Amino acid sequence: MDCSGCSACLFSWGLRNKRHCILNEQYSPEEYTKKAQELRTGSYAAFSAAQREFAGVRLNCIRKAVHSVQSEECIGDYLQNCKACVACFNALDSQDCRYMYDGVSCKDCGDCNEMGYSELCYDVVEAFPEAYSVLWSFLTANTSDMQYCDHCYNSKHLFGCVGIRKGEYCILNKQYSKEEFEKLIPKIIEKMIVDGEWGEFLPVAMSPFAYNETVAQEAFPLTKGEAEKRGWQWRDAEEKQSQYLGPDYAIPDVITNAPDAIIEKILRCAVTGKPYKIIPQELKFYRDMGLPVPRMCPEERHRERMALRNPRKLWNRECAKCSKAIETTYAPERPEIVYCESCYLSSVY
Template sequence: MLTADLFFQELVRLNNLRPRRPTLLMNTENVEWANSTYFCKNVYWTFDTSKSNDSLFLYNCYLTVKSADCDYCLESELCYECTDAYKCYNCNYLNHCENMRDSYFCTWSSNCHDCFGCINLKNKSFCIFNRQLSEAEYKQLLPKYLAWKPEDVLKEVGTLGHRFPWTQTNEQGNINSSFGNYIYYNKNCYLCFDASKNENSGYLYDAHDNKTCFDIDSSGECQLSYEVSDSTSLFNCDYVIWSGHCQDSSYVIDCGNCKYCFGCTGLKNMQYCILNRQLTREEYERIVPLLQAEINSRNFGWGPLKY
C-alpha cells in the first residue's frame, strides 16, 4: 500500500534523478539570454516575462511589445525606461503610470497623453512640468525639453515631486481588492502583489488572469488551483512547479498537457499516472483519494520536496 511517507520519498527520488533546467523557457521563439520567460518571441536579455515580443532588457513584464529597459510593465508598447507602467503606449521614463500615451518623464499619472515631466496628473494632456499648455505651445516647447539630458529632467521632476503626497499603494480599477500593492483590475482578491485581472483569489505574486486561486506566484491563466509556481493554464491543480496546460493534477513538476497525474516529474501528454507510472483509470481513482486523504490529514503540504 502506498503511504504518504513512501509517496514523498519516491517523489523526492524522482525529482533528484532529473537534471535541473539551466534556464526556464516555455514556448519561446528567437529568445536569447533569458530566464523564466514564457510565450515570448524575439526578446533578448529578458527575465520573469511572459507573452512579450520584439523587446530587450525586460524584467517582470507581461504583454509588452517593442519596448526596452522596462521593469514591471503590463500591456504596454513602444516604451523605454519605464517602471510599473500599465497600458502605456509610446512613452519614455515613466514611473507608476497607467493608460498613458506619447508622454515622457511622468510619475504617478494616469489617463494622460502628450505630457512631459509631470507628477500626479489625471485625465490631462499637453502639460509640461504640470503646467497646462495649448496643443500648439506644447508641440513648440517639447523639442527643447527633449534635448535636455535625462538626469537634468529627472532632477526637475524630483523637485516637483516634493509638492505632492506619495501614496502607499499603487492600484487601478480594482473591485473589493483593498489589500496588496501594484494591483490592477482585480475583483474579490486579497493580499495580491504585482497582479492584474484576477478574480476570487488571494496571496498572489506576479500573477495575471487567474480565477479562484490561492498561494500562486509567477503564474497566469489558472483556475481552481493552489500552491503554484512558474506555471500557466492550470485547472484544478495544486502543488505545481514549472508546468503548463495541466488539469486535475497534484504534486507535478515540469509537466505539460497532463491530466489526472499525481506526484509526477517531466511528463508530457500523459494521464492517470502516479509517480511517473502509468495506471488504468480504475487504479488511479482507487489509489489517489486514499493517498490524498492521508496527506491532508497529516498536513504535509509540500512535504520534504525541494526544487
C-alpha cells in the first residue's frame, strides 16, 4: 500500500525504492524468497489470517490527505498535471474543470464523467475522445456543438439525437438545413425553459435501469428509501423458486487439493448464500498464483474491492500530526491516520 518504485514486497506500506520487504521489514533476497514461499501456501485459512493481519497494519499506516502530483490550485483526489480543477477526481493533464471524474486532457469542463481531450463540456457522461461544446449528452466521440444527444459520433450541430454517425444539423434525428437548424433551436430552447427542462441532464425516468443496478450505487451509495424518496427506481433482488442444488460442496482449504471437477460444482457464497461457479481459466489462475478458491461470489468480491476505494467526496478534518486544516476523502470519523502534504512527505522520505 502506497509504495513507489518497489518490487518483491509483501504486506508493506509507505516504501520508496525498496525490494525484499515484508511488513516493512527488510530481508535478504534469500530470506525474502523463503518467507514469501511460507506465506504463499495456497491455503484459504492462511490467506485469510494474512489478510486480517494486514488489515490491522493498514489502520496504523500514514495516509496522504490527497493524491496530487504536479498540480496547482486544485481540490480533489488523484490529480496529476492539473491546474485550477475543483472537486475533481482521477484527472490528468486538465485545467479549469469542476466536478469532473475520470478526465484526461480536459479544459473548462463541469459536471462530467469519463472525459478525454474535451473542452467546454457540461453535464456529459463519456465523451472520448475530443468533444467540444457538448452539453447534457451521453456517449459521444469526435463531436462538437451538441445538446441532449446519446450515442452520437463524428458529428456536429445536433440536438436531441440518438445514434447519429457523421451527421450535422439534425434535430431529433431529422435532417435540416443550416438555416432551418439555427432558426428552430432558439424556439426549442425557449419552450424547454418554460417547461423547466433546459439546463438539466437527461431525465432519470429515461433510464431502463434502477439506481442500484448502476455504477452510481458504487460511487454514491443510497438506501432503497433514499433512492425512492428522490423518485428513482429501485430493483429488489428477484426471489427465485428454491431449487435443490445438492449438498453444499466443501471447498478444499489448499488450492493444490482442488480437483479439476470443482469447475462442475455449484459453490455457495459465504456472505450471501448465493450460488456461483468458477470457470477453467479461473481455476488455472488460482493454481498458477498459489491462491485459494474464493469463498465469495463474484458480486461480493467486487463489493469488497470497491470498499477499499475512498468515496469521491471531500471532508474537512485536521492533520493528525500538525493539526493543520485539510480537505480529504477520509471522513473525520474514520480511524485512519491522515497527514497534510508536508507532514506526509517528511514522514515518508
